[in-house]
Amino acid sequence: MRARQRAGRASLGLGVALVVLWSASLVACGDDGEVAAGAMSEPGGGRQPEAVGGATTSAVHPEQGAPGWVEGGVVDSRAMAAWMRGGYYRRWESSQGVAPSPQGPSRVYLSGALARSLEAGARRHPVGAIGVREIYEEDFMTLKAVNVLVKMDEGDAPDGTSWLWVELVDLGPGGEPSVEEPGAARCVACHAASGGADFIQSGWPLR
Numbered sequence: 001m002r003a004r005q006r007a008g009r010a011s012l013g014l015g016v017a018l019v020v021l022w023s024a025s026l027v028a029c030g031d032d033g034e035v036a037a038g039a040m041s042e043p044g045g046g047r048q049p050e051a052v053g054g055a056t057t058s059a060v061h062p063e064q065g066a067p068g069w070v071e072g073g074v075v076d077s078r079a080m081a082a083w084m085r086g087g088y089y090r091r092w093e094s095s096q097g098v099a100p101s102p103q104g105p106s107r108v109y110l111s112g113a114l115a116r117s118l119e120a121g122a123r124r125h126p127v128g129a130i131g132v133r134e135i136y137e138e139d140f141m142t143l144k145a146v147n148v149l150v151k152m153d154e155g156d157a158p159d160g161t162s163w164l165w166v167e168l169v170d171l172g173p174g175g176e177p178s179v180e181e182p183g184a185a186r187c188v189a190c191h192a193a194s195g196g197a198d199f200i201q202s203g204w205p206l207r
Contacts, residue, residue, distance in 0.1 A: 042137040050177045070128065070150055075164060081176055084146045084168045089132045095206045098140045100188065103147070108202050114151075119202035123197045124156045131200060149191075149199070152182065156198050160188035163199060 047184070069079035083089075093115040095108045110118070114129035128151060135145040148166040155162040161183035168177045179187065194201040 016082060018130065043130075067130075070130075073163075075150065075152075077177070077180060080148070080166065081168060084132075084148060084166070084177075085171055085173075085175065089130075092132070098134075098136050099207075101133075103133065103135055105140045106139065107134045107136075108132070108206060109134075110206070114200070115204075116178075118197075118200065118202065124154075125151050125198045125200065127151050127154055131202070143171065146171070149187070149189075158184070158192075158198055159183045160191070 028146060067080075067083055069076040069083055078117050089109045089111075092109045092111055093194060094110070098105050098107045109132040111128075111130040113126050114131055117125045117129060130151075131149050133147045134143055134149065136142060137144050146168045148164075148168075150164040152167070153162050164182055165184035165187040166177050167179035167184075167187070168175060170176065170178070188199065191199040191201055196202065
């Protein structure tokens with residue numbers, strides 16, 4: 001009888017421990033499995049981007065498609081900027097760390113659609129493919145800008161107008177992109193010079 005009571009207490013203790021662990025996991029993750037903004041680590045060890053407080057942004061896993069701010073070839077600029085500041089792309093495929101690049105020390109992130117397209121060796125990437133480059137100060141730790149390019153149509157126009165090019169330098173609350181246009185000349189020139197397929201500089205696999 002006493003053995004059964006001890007076994008019952010042990011089972012109850014295990015159940016309580018499992019509930020505590022499950023509750024802790026909900027604090028770190030959203031309902032869609034994404035890491036909450038406050039729980040994200042800073043890849044360069046420096047300043048953490050602003051957490052997104054509104055419901056207009058969408059943190060998505062690479063296999064769930066494009067974020068909510070891009071749909072049907074239309075971009076919600078305000079939501080996109082908040083998504084960039086919040087660093088929600090950090091669940092995506094990424095390079096191994098901050099490394100030198102023509103733009104300065106940087107780290108690259110790819111949406112699932114773009115990662116799969118590069119892996120397949122495609123010469124034209126699908127609509128909704130997204131690439132993100134974080135640019136750091138020369139200390140390789142302090143984040144100073146976030147650049148994003150989004151494939152907006154199925155073409156491969158040589159002037160880069162099939163892509164939306166975005167640069168966010170003001171990472172403070174409410175900061176707006178300093179560049180946001182299809183075929184932004186300065187961005188296109190740099191990416192075209194790399195010789196990558198459909199303006200994507202990164203090779204596969206990411207390094």
